Amino acid sequence: MMTPALEKYIRNCINISDTDLEKIDSLFEKKNYPKKTILLRDGEICKEESFIIKGCIKTYFIDKEGQEVILTFSTENWWVSDIYSFQEQTPSKMFIETIEDTELLLLTPSNKEKLLQTFPALEKMFRLMVQRHLHSYQERLFGNIALSAEERYEQFLQKYPALPQRISQHLIASYLGISAEFLSRLRTRKAKK
Amino acid sequence: MMTPALEKYIRNCINISDTDLEKIDSLFEKKNYPKKTILLRDGEICKEESFIIKGCIKTYFIDKEGQEVILTFSTENWWVSDIYSFQEQTPSKMFIETIEDTELLLLTPSNKEKLLQTFPALEKMFRLMVQRHLHSYQERLFGNIALSAEERYEQFLQKYPALPQRISQHLIASYLGISAEFLSRLRTRKAKK
DNA sequence: TTCATTTCTTGAACTAGGTCAATGGAATTG
DNA sequence: CAATTCCATTGACCTAGTTCAAGAAATGAA
Numbered sequence: 001m002m003t004p005a006l007e008k009y010i011r012n013c014i015n016i017s018d019t020d021l022e023k024i025d026s027l028f029e030k031k032n033y034p035k036k037t038i039l040l041r042d043g044e045i046c047k048e049e050s051f052i053i054k055g056c057i058k059t060y061f062i063d064k065e066g067q068e069v070i071l072t073f074s075t076e077n078w079w080v081s082d083i084y085s086f087q088e089q090t091p092s093k094m095f096i097e098t099i100e101d102t103e104l105l106l107l108t109p110s111n112k113e114k115l116l117q118t119f120p121a122l123e124k125m126f127r128l129m130v131q132r133h134l135h136s137y138q139e140r141l142f143g144n145i146a147l148s149a150e151e152r153y154e155q156f157l158q159k160y161p162a163l164p165q166r167i168s169q170h171l172i173a174s175y176l177g178i179s180a181e182f183l184s185r186l187r188t189r190k191a192k193k
Numbered sequence: 194m195m196t197p198a199l200e201k202y203i204r205n206c207i208n209i210s211d212t213d214l215e216k217i218d219s220l221f222e223k224k225n226y227p228k229k230t231i232l233l234r235d236g237e238i239c240k241e242e243s244f245i246i247k248g249c250i251k252t253y254f255i256d257k258e259g260q261e262v263i264l265t266f267s268t269e270n271w272w273v274s275d276i277y278s279f280q281e282q283t284p285s286k287m288f289i290e291t292i293e294d295t296e297l298l299l300l301t302p303s304n305k306e307k308l309l310q311t312f313p314a315l316e317k318m319f320r321l322m323v324q325r326h327l328h329s330y331q332e333r334l335f336g337n338i339a340l341s342a343e344e345r346y347e348q349f350l351q352k353y354p355a356l357p358q359r360i361s362q363h364l365i366a367s368y369l370g371i372s373a374e375f376l377s378r379l380r381t382r383k384a385k386k
Numbered sequence: 387t388t389c390a391t392t393t394c395t396t397g398a399a400c401t402a403g404g405t406c407a408a409t410g411g412a413a414t415t416g
Numbered sequence: 417c418a419a420t421t422c423c424a425t426t427g428a429c430c431t432a433g434t435t436c437a438a439g440a441a442a443t444g445a446a
Contacts, residue, residue: 071331146260146262179435380424
């Protein structure tokens with residue numbers, strides 16, 4: 001049977017029959033990973049584009065001091081991959097790692113090709129996915145240049161309202177581009193209001 | 194006759210015959226704009242994807258103090274547009290403006306559709322274009338979080354070696370996310386070495 | 387339940403980068 | 417060719433955010 005979350009996601013993008021949906025489902029591989037599993041690391045080729053059924057994932061670079069710089073968090077009903085590395089099958093420069101126990105639907109390059117040949121309508125879905133990523137990077141870059149740490153934190157809380165309960169502060173700090181100590185100060189400052 | 198710059202760009206991506214290239218060319222509209230022409234502004238729908246034959250363009254947001262925050266510079270042989278606004282035909286939140294007198298090849302949504310229907314091989318070219326943009330935003334975001342202003346300036350000089358001779362410092366400062374004064378200090382500090 | 391490990395908070399001293407103001411040079415424009 | 421506006425530099429002072437260190441609180445393992 002088709003995974004409900006993916007079904008909902010697809011139907012949200014395009015019109016498609018039940019029997020077609022079954023065929024689509026068979027091209028995905030369902031997999032479970034415990035937390036702290038590294039799904040992709042620097043230098044490896046990204047071998048799948050994954051739809052998140054359950055869990056939470058961070059995508060990050062490592063800076064020259066060996067610190068993680070988190071680019072995005074991904075949770076239920078989002079896609080996760082290094083889009084560039086996956087499409088071009090070239091080595092990635094980033095890390096993708098689970099933060100919680102996570103359940104994924106994996107799509108390999110060859111299965112994606114089959115999928116798009118059989119259902120060209122899905123081209124649109126993937127184009128949208130890439131565009132949304134691009135859009136989100138633009139907003140994030142703008143925020144990092146134009147906003148103060150406090151404003152970025154507020155922006156983060158709006159974008160990911162459920163995340164603060166799920167992940168630790170130092171991850172949020174890394175995402176915001178500030179030290180964990182300073183985030184703590186922002187939070188106490190905010191609480192006093 | 195086919196515009197040589199575009200011909201070269203396309204042949205770099207795919208194999209295509211001379212007669213086909215001619216047909217492609219006719220779908221683009223060549224236009225000249227003087228410097229300081231705003232091609233797209235906040236709230237407008239992006240009506241074309243343009244290939245730059247000559248000139249230089251900035252893409253920016255306006256922050257709450259009314260300051261420009263430059264996302265990218267685009268020059269010869271690059272595409273410029275608000276990809277998201279163009280594809281979805283939704284209002285843009287950014288500005289696109291010429292910095293120099295600029296010559297563009299404009300592609301409208303309907304002409305792009307014709308183009309892709311006639312030459313599906315070009316899908317790949319546009320997919321690559323979007324991916325490169327995404328890639329460049331990722332690098333830029335990483336740089337803005339993980340690098341000092343001085344390092345970002347060095348990174349900028351490597352990415353755009355010819356630009357400093359063409360554009361003013363305050364534009365570079367806006368791109369780097371620092372004040373024009375501080376960029377000036379960085380430059381004098383660098384010159385002293 | 388206890389011990390250990392990780393996570394969060396707070397203080398004190400520091401620094402990267404900002405703001406404001408003044409100056410002199412370039413470059414447009416009437 | 418003035419006149420004006422825009423541009424780059426420099427100084428003085430300021431602040432957002434950092435680093436290091438040390439406790440406190442929470443979480444997890446056994």
